[in-house]
Amino acid sequence: MISVTDLCFHRKDGEQIQTLFNNFSFKIATQEQVALLGDSGSGKTTLLHLLAGLLKPDSGQIAINNEIISSYNKQQLAHFRRKIGLIFQHYQLLDCLTVKQNILFQHRLNFPNSAPTELDALIEQLGLSEKLNKLPSQLSGGEQQRVGIARALINQPKLILADEPTGNLDQSRSHQVVKMLISLCKERKINLVMVTHSQQLTQYFDSVKVLANGCFNE
Numbered sequence: 001m002i003s004v005t006d007l008c009f010h011r012k013d014g015e016q017i018q019t020l021f022n023n024f025s026f027k028i029a030t031q032e033q034v035a036l037l038g039d040s041g042s043g044k045t046t047l048l049h050l051l052a053g054l055l056k057p058d059s060g061q062i063a064i065n066n067e068i069i070s071s072y073n074k075q076q077l078a079h080f081r082r083k084i085g086l087i088f089q090h091y092q093l094l095d096c097l098t099v100k101q102n103i104l105f106q107h108r109l110n111f112p113n114s115a116p117t118e119l120d121a122l123i124e125q126l127g128l129s130e131k132l133n134k135l136p137s138q139l140s141g142g143e144q145q146r147v148g149i150a151r152a153l154i155n156q157p158k159l160i161l162a163d164e165p166t167g168n169l170d171q172s173r174s175h176q177v178v179k180m181l182i183s184l185c186k187e188r189k190i191n192l193v194m195v196t197h198s199q200q201l202t203q204y205f206d207s208v209k210v211l212a213n214g215c216f217n218e
């Protein structure tokens, strides 16, 4: 469950102050799959970064699964981020590591003493079994994003935040990747918030929220 109350956030650009959110409140139910739309510059990425604890609100409260992350210090936020999965438009895979090493890299840093429990099942479900020893440069865009999804899911997060994960993919690959992501999240009861510019992709989600002028036009 995501609960945001009276969120205020502004950005400074030189002398200019841009108010992105002014007393913005909303809730996203546990396990809900949300597509987040909005014009360029409306603040979608900023909102995702606030939910991930990568940015701190000026005021207001952000609670994720009963953790009030808006009052966390840096160390608490670093610990909190181990419990969420992040998926990026440009995949952000490490070029010199194989597919398998990329999937496991963060898990090994976060949980050095525990082996991932569902690596084989994930690799199978994401159709990556034949690709484990390949480098990212030897994969298609869709395959690279499936590695990004496996990397996010391997830590067994309760929340996945995805920022335009299909922004670099053609239409058919986009649908394939989103359907896969949604089905994996539903199976594992994971909350998903995904930024997209594609109206067509929203058909797979439980709800669609459109960000404009610092709030949702539902």
Ligand SMILES: Nc1ncnc2c1ncn2[C@@H]1O[C@H](COP(=O)(O)OP(=O)(O)OP(=O)(O)O)[C@@H](O)[C@H]1O
Pocket (backbone or CB within 6 Å): 011, 012, 013, 018, 020, 038, 039, 040, 041, 042, 043, 044, 045, 046, 047
């Ligand atoms: N690091 C930054 N410093 C100053 N202003 C920023 C910074 N990052 C973003 N902004 C500004 O904040 C506003 C919201 O940006 P954001 O990236 O959240 O929008 P978005 O809805 O995700 O856009 P897009 O769909 O184009 O990715 C924009 O006006 C942007 O110029």
